[in-house]
Amino acid sequence: MIDIKNIREQQSLIQDRLAKRDKSINLDNIISADLSLRELTKKLNDLQSDQNRQSKEIGILKSEGKADDSVFAKLKELSNTIKDLEVEHRTKSKNLKSMLLDLPNIPHSSVPVGTSEKDNALIKDCESKKEISFSPKSHVDIAQDLDLIDFEAGAKISGAGFPLYKGNGALLERALLNFMIDFHLKNYNYTEFFTPFLVKPDAAITTGQLPKFDEDMYHIEKDELYLIPTAEVPLTNIHKDEILELSALPKYYLANSACFRREAGSYGKDTRGLLRVHQFNKVELVKFVHPDSSYEELESLKNQAIKLLDLLELDYRIIELCTGDLGFSAAKCYDLEVWAPGEEKWLEVSSCSNFEDFQSRRGNIRFRDESGKVDFVHTLNGSGLATPRIFAALLETHQNQDGSITVPVALQPYLGLAEIK
RNA sequence: GGAGAGGUGGCCGAGUGGUUUAAGGCGCACGCUUGGAAAGCGUGUAAGGUUAAUAGCUUUCGCAGGUUCGAAUCCUGUCCUCUCCGCCA
Numbered sequence: 472m473i474d475i476k477n478i479r480e481q482q483s484l485i486q487d488r489l490a491k492r493d494k495s496i497n498l499d500n501i502i503s504a505d506l507s508l509r510e511l512t513k514k515l516n517d518l519q520s521d522q523n524r525q526s527k528e529i530g531i532l533k534s535e536g537k538a539d540d541s542v543f544a545k546l547k548e549l550s551n552t553i554k555d556l557e558v559e560h561r562t563k564s565k566n567l568k569s570m571l572l573d574l575p576n577i578p579h580s581s582v583p584v585g586t587s588e589k590d591n592a593l594i595k596d597c598e599s600k601k602e603i604s605f606s607p608k609s610h611v612d613i614a615q616d617l618d619l620i621d622f623e624a625g626a627k628i629s630g631a632g633f634p635l636y637k638g639n640g641a642l643l644e645r646a647l648l649n650f651m652i653d654f655h656l657k658n659y660n661y662t663e664f665f666t667p668f669l670v671k672p673d674a675a676i677t678t679g680q681l682p683k684f685d686e687d688m689y690h691i692e693k694d695e696l697y698l699i700p701t702a703e704v705p706l707t708n709i710h711k712d713e714i715l716e717l718s719a720l721p722k723y724y725l726a727n728s729a730c731f732r733r734e735a736g737s738y739g740k741d742t743r744g745l746l747r748v749h750q751f752n753k754v755e756l757v758k759f760v761h762p763d764s765s766y767e768e769l770e771s772l773k774n775q776a777i778k779l780l781d782l783l784e785l786d787y788r789i790i791e792l793c794t795g796d797l798g799f800s801a802a803k804c805y806d807l808e809v810w811a812p813g814e815e816k817w818l819e820v821s822s823c824s825n826f827e828d829f830q831s832r833r834g835n836i837r838f839r840d841e842s843g844k845v846d847f848v849h850t851l852n853g854s855g856l857a858t859p860r861i862f863a864a865l866l867e868t869h870q871n872q873d874g875s876i877t878v879p880v881a882l883q884p885y886l887g888l889a890e891i892k
Numbered sequence: 893g894g895a896g897a898g899g900u901g902g903c904c905g906a907g908u909g910g911u912u913u914a915a916g917g918c919g920c921a922c923g924c925u926u927g928g929a930a931a932g933c934g935u936g937u938a939a940g941g942u943u944a945a946u947a948g949c950u951u952u953c954g955c956a957g958g959u960u961c962g963a964a965u966c967c968u969g970u971c972c973u974c975u976c977c978g979c980c981a
Contacts, residue, residue, distance in 0.1 A: 512941065516950045523950090526962040530910030546961035671971095714902095714939085837939095845939075 472571050472832040475505055488577045491584050491794040496574070504567045511563060515556045522549055572676065573683055576829040578794045579766075579803040585793030591806075595789040600810055605872045609813035610863035611744035614640060616874055617891060619866075622744070631742065632734065632749035634859070639891050644752065646885035647858050647865075648727050651754045651779060655855055659775060661725040661756065666705035668729055669696040674708040677834030679800030679826075686735045698731035702755035703852045707830055710759060714845055715838040721760040721768065725855070728753065745859040746818065753857040757850065759836065762828065765849035766803075769825040772853040773805045776821045779856055782881040785864050786810040788817065802827045809860065813867035818860040823853035 478485055482498050489496045525546055532542070583592045614620040619640025625633045636644045655661045675681040675697050680688055689698035699705060706724045715722075730753050741747040756775070760768045773789070780787045790806040797804055801824035808817040828847035831837065838848045869877045875892035883889055 509942075512950085516942075519951085520949055522962080527911070527913095529961060533910065543961050548961095550961060 472829060473574055473577060474828075474832065475501075475567070475571060478502065479505060485577060488580075489575070491582075492575055492578055492797060493795075501567065501570050501574075504563065504570060508560070508563045508567055511556065511560050515553065515560055518549065518553050518556065522546070522553060525549070569682070572833070575799045576679075576797075576802050576826065578797055579825070579827075582797065582803050583791060583793045584795075586795040587793075588796050590793040591796055592791040592793065593788060594791050594805065597786045597788045597810060600786045600812070601784075601868055603812055603870075607812040607867055607870060608874075609744065610811065610866040613813070613866045613870055613874070613876070614744070617876070619643065619891070620745075630749075632747070634745060634748055639888070643865075643886060643891065644858055644862065646882060647861060648752055648754060650882050650885045651855060652725065652727055654779060654782070655725050655754070655756065655775070658778075659723060661723045664702075664706060664709070664724055664726040666699075666702055666726050666728055668699050668731070669694075670699055670704050670708070671696065674704055674711070674834075677711060677836075678704050678707050678830055679798075679833065680704065683799065687733055689731045689733055699728060700732050701730050701753060701852075701854075702726035702728035703757055706755060706757040707836075707850055707852070708834060710836045710848075711834040713836060715759065715836075715848065717761075717839055717841065720838055720848065721758055721764070724757045724759075726755055726757075728755065730857070744814075745863045746814070746816075748859055751857060751859045754855045755852060756855045757852045759831075759848045759850055761838070761840075762846070762849045765825050765827060765851060768849075768851055769803065769805075769823060772851055773807070773823045776807055776823060776853055776855045780807065780809060780820075782879065783861065783865060784879045785861070785868055787820075798822070798824065800824070800826050800829050802829065807856075809864040809868075811860075811864045811867045813870070814863070818864055820856045820860045820864070821854040824851060826850045826852075 473485065478498055478501060482502055486496070486498050489498075525542075529542055529546070583590065585591065608616075611622070615622075617640075618638055619636065621635045621637050625635035628635065652663065656663060669691065672681055672695065675688065680700060681697075688700060691697070705728075706726050709724065710722075730751050732749060734747055734749060745751075756772060758768050758772065777787070777789070787807055787809045790808060792798075792801075792804045792806060804822060804824040806819050807821040807823070809820050810816075811818050827849050830850045831847040836848050836850070837845050840846050865879075866876055869879065871877060871890075873892075875890050877890050878886050878888055
């Protein structure tokens with residue numbers, strides 16, 4: 472959520488910066504709603520003050536046995552006026568809040584300007600892809616030939632997009648997750664969590680999935696709970712409505728979770744195999760940091776995810792999203808993409824974002840700064856990493872002509888195998 | 893799912909309709925005291941809105957409504973925690 476005071480004070484500046492993301496955004500309604508709400512607040516507060524004072528006087532009169540009906544009648548009128556204004560105030564305040572919740576974050580000034588994916592900046596290209604001397608198979612065929620995934624059975628049980636990992640496939644999935652979790656825990660100062668997979672609407676509002684992207688989430692109406700699209704949601708909400716001590720920052724949190732995505736509107740796109748599924752696993756990294764250091768933290772987050780790709784011996788490139796392609800909550804975002812030689816596609820396996828105070832404002836996550844003043848923390852997150860596309864790229868990159876897979880050295884202890892055949 | 897108890901400031905806890913402007917304690921901060929510390933004594937100690945303001949006003953006692961001139965207190969709904977019973981991995 473963007474600070475209303477900020478919008479109030481520099482409307483045109485913010486308007487311009489949001490226009491780089493979406494030209495249709497207009498702040499005029501918000502400005503006028505804010506103005507009218509503030510006028511109403513002033514009026515209401517004055518009347519409340521009057522009511523408080525007079526009620527207190529009645530209290531004293533009554534205790535002295537001197538109160539008569541005329542005083543009550545007079546105050547009844549005031550009380551009714553206040554009640555009406557309170558209703559109006561509530562409505563207007565909800566209205567403004569909902570407008571603010573629908574507004575995306577302001578892109579950081581360093582973000583390349585553009586309208587879509589095609590304007591994203593290539594930060595680091597892959598210098599030389601691993602050479603494969605034969606025609607590489609798709610991960611779908613490899614997985615089927617080696618009996619690693621039973622897509623048909625998954626579809627029978629839950630529908631398309633719910634892969635059923637089997638035998639060495641299930642083992643590889645588990646090995647990948649454990650390898651990645653251990654990597655972060657051993658090399659960086661992360662605290663591991665295992666979170667709930669179902670969350671209240673408020674939690675999804677904090678991170679920005681709600682209220683705008685309700686259609687993308689699995690929703691259990693009976694209990695008013697949502698299935699998490701990423702562990703970012705529960706992790707970020709751990710400190711909802713809290714004021715953290717300065718000494719507690721930065722906080723580095725990690726969780727492996729199943730992620731559930733409806734992928735509404737993306738039917739027909741990447742439907743084959745593991746490229747776009749409704750349920751997958753991901754190791755998520757979340758940071759709560761001092762506002763002064765959030766951009767350094769973004770770089771280190773990105774570098775951390777990259778190291779995993781090196782260890783898995785995958786070919787990758789780094790993209791910086793342009794203003795038009797940036798996610799709703801992000802101020803700046805890097806995507807890591809791995810090369811899948813069978814599919815002949817770059818696959819997004821990690822997204823590392825700085826949300827600045829966008830999420831912390833929505834979730835009321837604050838800290839006490841050097842001077843004792845309360846301010847919002849900055850939050851960041853990054854995938855480290857999402858497995859299905861890593862799984863796919865791994866099979867395709869490390870496949871041999873005889874159909875076997877050579878397991879990267881770093882992963883071998885977790886798998887207990889040097890090759891899958 | 894059924895029955896009961898409870899949710900008050902950083903923490904504990906008093907408060908069942910009106911000087912509550914939330915007692916008291918703990919913790920914390922500062923000061924006095926001291927050779928120094930502890931103890932003791934004193935002062936201070938929430939967040940949001942508005943504002944030039946650390947002034948004033950206002951909101952907030954889980955949350956949302958309601959009753960009343962006036963609600964932490966009464967009523968309704970709801971969420972959460974705990975205990976017991978039932979079911980269950």
